[in-house]
Amino acid sequence: MSLLRKTQHLFLTGILLACSGVALADWELDDSASVINFVSVKNDSVAELHSFPSLTGFIGAAGNAQLTVELESVETLIDVRNERMREMLFETVKFPVATIAAEVDPGVLAMAAEGGVVTVDLPVTLSLHGQEKTLTASLVVVGEGEKHLRVFSATPLLLNAADFGLAEGVAALQKVAGLQAISTAIPVTLQLQFVKVP
Numbered sequence: 104m105s106l107l108r109k110t111q112h113l114f115l116t117g118i119l120l121a122c123s124g125v126a127l128a129d130w131e132l133d134d135s136a137s138v139i140n141f142v143s144v145k146n147d148s149v150a151e152l153h154s155f156p157s158l159t160g161f162i163g164a165a166g167n168a169q170l171t172v173e174l175e176s177v178e179t180l181i182d183v184r185n186e187r188m189r190e191m192l193f194e195t196v197k198f199p200v201a202t203i204a205a206e207v208d209p210g211v212l213a214m215a216a217e218g219g220v221v222t223v224d225l226p227v228t229l230s231l232h233g234q235e236k237t238l239t240a241s242l243v244v245v246g247e248g249e250k251h252l253r254v255f256s257a258t259p260l261l262l263n264a265a266d267f268g269l270a271e272g273v274a275a276l277q278k279v280a281g282l283q284a285i286s287t288a289i290p291v292t293l294q295l296q297f298v299k300v301p
Contacts, residue, residue: 129212129300130252132160132170136296139172142259144286145277153179153188162252162297166207170295171200187279192272193232201231205240215246216299222257234267252297259290 139155157176162168174193179185189195205227215221221244228237241257264270264287277285 129164130162130297131300132158133296133298134158137294139291139293141262141289141291143289145280146283147286151179153177158295160295160297162207162212164209166209166212168205168207170203172202173200175199184280187276191275191279192269194272198232201229204228204230211244212252215244215252216249218246218248220245229262229267231267232269236266238262250299252299254293254295254297256292256294259292262289262291263287264289 134157137158137160139158141153141155142150143153144150155172155174155176156178157173158170159173160168160170174195175189177185177188177193179188205225207225208223211221211223223242223244225240225242226237227240228235238260240260243255243257245253245255247253264273270287273285273287276282
């Protein structure tokens with residue numbers, strides 16, 4: 104990450120944390136141990152794994168949870184493809200972040216914090232590219248001692264690019280890369296680590 108991009112990330116993170124109510128959080132996201140992955144399928148048969156490594160988030164004492172994804176951090180392992188996704192698909196100048204909000208049953212958090220393993224179908228509201236949609240995420244919540252909470256996908260969450268105004272961007276990527284097709288159905292998984300706030 105360039106110095107300018109890193110500075111922008113730190114500045115944006117500071118604003119997001121200040122506005123999110125993270126001071127009231129019961130659990131804070133450990134971004135160094137958290138990632139969101141998604142799969143793109145091109146020419147109907149070639150699947151490639153991509154990720155968003157730059158995340159911030161929290162779970163409040165009442166179960167209110169929020170996750171912010173820095174879209175600029177998209178990582179495809181190919182620099183030119185990263186730039187194309189930023190500019191042509193996500194349009195990160197206009198839409199720098201995506202947010203996921205949910206209400207988690209405090210009982211689930213309490214059970215996991217005691218060392219339990221809980222599978223839950225959780226309604227989540229995804230705000231992406233100026234659009235908002237409520238989806239159901241199947242998640243596993245695992246307590247790892249008193250101070251750590253791990254959340255990961257039980258099954259992939261399937262997004263439709265058209266639901267978030269991304270279909271034109273997918274078509275643009277297909278054209279510039281000279282591909283026959285890029286699927287607009289996008290499987291997404293997450294691996295999140297939360298740390299108990301002292």
